[in-house]
Amino acid sequence: MAVNMETRDYSLTGPRNKQAQELGIASAEWYASPIPRQRMKELMKRKDGPAIRDTIIWFAILGILGYLAYLSWGTWWAIPAFAAYGAVYALPGNSRWHEASHGTMFKTGWMNEVIYQIASFMNLFPATPWRWSHVRHHTDTYIVGRDPEIHAPRPPVWRVLLGELFHVYGGIADLRRIFLHAFGKMDKEEMDYIPASEFKKCYWEARVWILIFIAVIAACIYAGSILPAMFVVLPTFYGFWAVMLIAWTQHLGLNDDVLDHRLNTRTVYMNPVIRFLYCNMNYHIEHHMFPMVPYHALPALHEEMKADCPKPSPSVYAALKEIFAALRKQRKDPTYTIVRPLPSTARPYRYGPAPYGTVIQQDELIVKKAE
Amino acid sequence: MATWIETVEIDEIDTEDVVRFDHGDETYALYRNAKGDCFATAGHCTHEKVHLADGLVMGNIIECPKHNGRIDFTTGEAKRAPICEAIKTYPVKIEGGKLFIQID
Numbered sequence: 017m018a019v020n021m022e023t024r025d026y027s028l029t030g031p032r033n034k035q036a037q038e039l040g041i042a043s044a045e046w047y048a049s050p051i052p053r054q055r056m057k058e059l060m061k062r063k064d065g066p067a068i069r070d071t072i073i074w075f076a077i078l079g080i081l082g083y084l085a086y087l088s089w090g091t092w093w094a095i096p097a098f099a100a101y102g103a104v105y106a107l108p109g110n111s112r113w114h115e116a117s118h119g120t121m122f123k124t125g126w127m128n129e130v131i132y133q134i135a136s137f138m139n140l141f142p143a144t145p146w147r148w149s150h151v152r153h154h155t156d157t158y159i160v161g162r163d164p165e166i167h168a169p170r171p172p173v174w175r176v177l178l179g180e181l182f183h184v185y186g187g188i189a190d191l192r193r194i195f196l197h198a199f200g201k202m203d204k205e206e207m208d209y210i211p212a213s214e215f216k217k218c219y220w221e222a223r224v225w226i227l228i229f230i231a232v233i234a235a236c237i238y239a240g241s242i243l244p245a246m247f248v249v250l251p252t253f254y255g256f257w258a259v260m261l262i263a264w265t266q267h268l269g270l271n272d273d274v275l276d277h278r279l280n281t282r283t284v285y286m287n288p289v290i291r292f293l294y295c296n297m298n299y300h301i302e303h304h305m306f307p308m309v310p311y312h313a314l315p316a317l318h319e320e321m322k323a324d325c326p327k328p329s330p331s332v333y334a335a336l337k338e339i340f341a342a343l344r345k346q347r348k349d350p351t352y353t354i355v356r357p358l359p360s361t362a363r364p365y366r367y368g369p370a371p372y373g374t375v376i377q378q379d380e381l382i383v384k385k386a387e
Numbered sequence: 388m389a390t391w392i393e394t395v396e397i398d399e400i401d402t403e404d405v406v407r408f409d410h411g412d413e414t415y416a417l418y419r420n421a422k423g424d425c426f427a428t429a430g431h432c433t434h435e436k437v438h439l440a441d442g443l444v445m446g447n448i449i450e451c452p453k454h455n456g457r458i459d460f461t462t463g464e465a466k467r468a469p470i471c472e473a474i475k476t477y478p479v480k481i482e483g484g485k486l487f488i489q490i491d
């Protein structure tokens with residue numbers, strides 16, 4: 017069989033955006049597992065307690081690791097010390113940014129907003145633009161030409177994928193946009209998902225961030241060392257490996273252009289330490305299907321809907337192994353997709369009108385490649 | 388001339404909850420707040436075409452199930468992004484234990 021090696025345009029300004037709209041897969045209705053309303057109401061309940069506790073623990077660990085890293089500066093111990101500090105800065109920074117962007121972290125609105133602003137800066141994710149980018153990611157998850165948060169195109173580009181371990185591409189792109197916004201300009205792609213009424217906010221946020229950058233640079237000059245930047249700004253880059261190793265498990269190797277999160281999203285069992293750092297986002301199918309459920313209730317949501325979902329990956333290692341094997345295959349056949357049969361208790365997958373990747377025909381367990 | 392339409396028995400709406408009500412081609416969201424007062428809005432979120440009745444009621448706020456945008460359902464005012472546009476609200480009355488909404 018001839019393999020379709022056509023390279024698809026993943027940009028939001030290219031032809032795929034309009035095609036997705038014409039195909040009816042943009043802003044479409046997605047599959048949702050059946051959960052009784054009463055139970056759903058319990059799961060959606062907001063609380064302040066778990067997030068206050070977890071935020072205090074996170075900052076306490078960060079403070080301790082930061083102090084050890086400070087003491088180790090100038091010795092070889094600085095390498096593991098800053099690797100640990102960077103990981104605990106970047107991964108929880110990313111997951112708190114994410115949870116607070118949904119407004120589900122705390123019950124109290126202003127607490128969400130404070131953590132959202134702090135965590136956005138820790139990620140160097142411009143706060144307002146990324147809020148809107150993530151809204152689009154939830155509307156059109158892995159719909160090519162619509163979703164600005166696709167981790168790798170098909171076929172994948174190793175240089176970009178591996179460069180993201182140190183946030184080389186995404187980080188530089190965000191810094192470029194911060195400067196653009198500070199001068200009152202908006203990137204063309206961003207205009208596709210940020211409403212014009214929010215532009216001013218983006219510009220002012222960027223100007224404040226630039227003042228913070230100037231303060232950090234001034235502190236480095238004053239100290240005659242990059243040490244101050246090692247605690248703020250640079251950890252976003254040197255600690256990003258921890259974010260990517262976990263975030264790659266969310267969607268990679270699965271279908272594009274489908275209308276069922278069970279087909280394009282992965283739930284992975286992770287140990288309690290990673291789940292704490294990652295705000296339980298390992299329950300990723302659950303989160304995408306029901307973004308109203310706060311992170312502390314995701315394990316319970318998982319129990320409610322696991323009979324309707326493919327089997328979770330047993331560990332981060334297993335998920336990454338499966339993903340990199342799939343990505344290698346996608347280099348030769350971009351349509352290659354990991355197949356995850358559903359349990360007999362589940363409702364059939366909803367592929368929608370234009371799935372890309374492998375399609376399972378449930379009754380006969382026939383696997384075919386979608387055009 | 389105002390048109391009142393009969394919707395549901397008010398007991399069908401829990402306090403601090405919302406239900407969906409379809410009439411003709413239109414869809415509505417019917418709410419009760421913690422005090423038991425009833426309200427009605429258009430059924431779809433003003434951000435995207437998503438039923439607000441799958442969302443979460445907190446006080447006088449409905450949080451949309453898709454992107455967690457918020458609306459004050461007593462006034463229709465948008466309260467949290469990505470909802471930027473107000474939603475249409477409808478007058479309500481209760482008669483014989485039933486909730487009526489005025490659609491015109």
Ligand code: FES
Pocket residue numbers: 432433434435436437451452453454455456457468469470
């Ligand atoms: S559809 Fe309601 S907030 Fe987006």
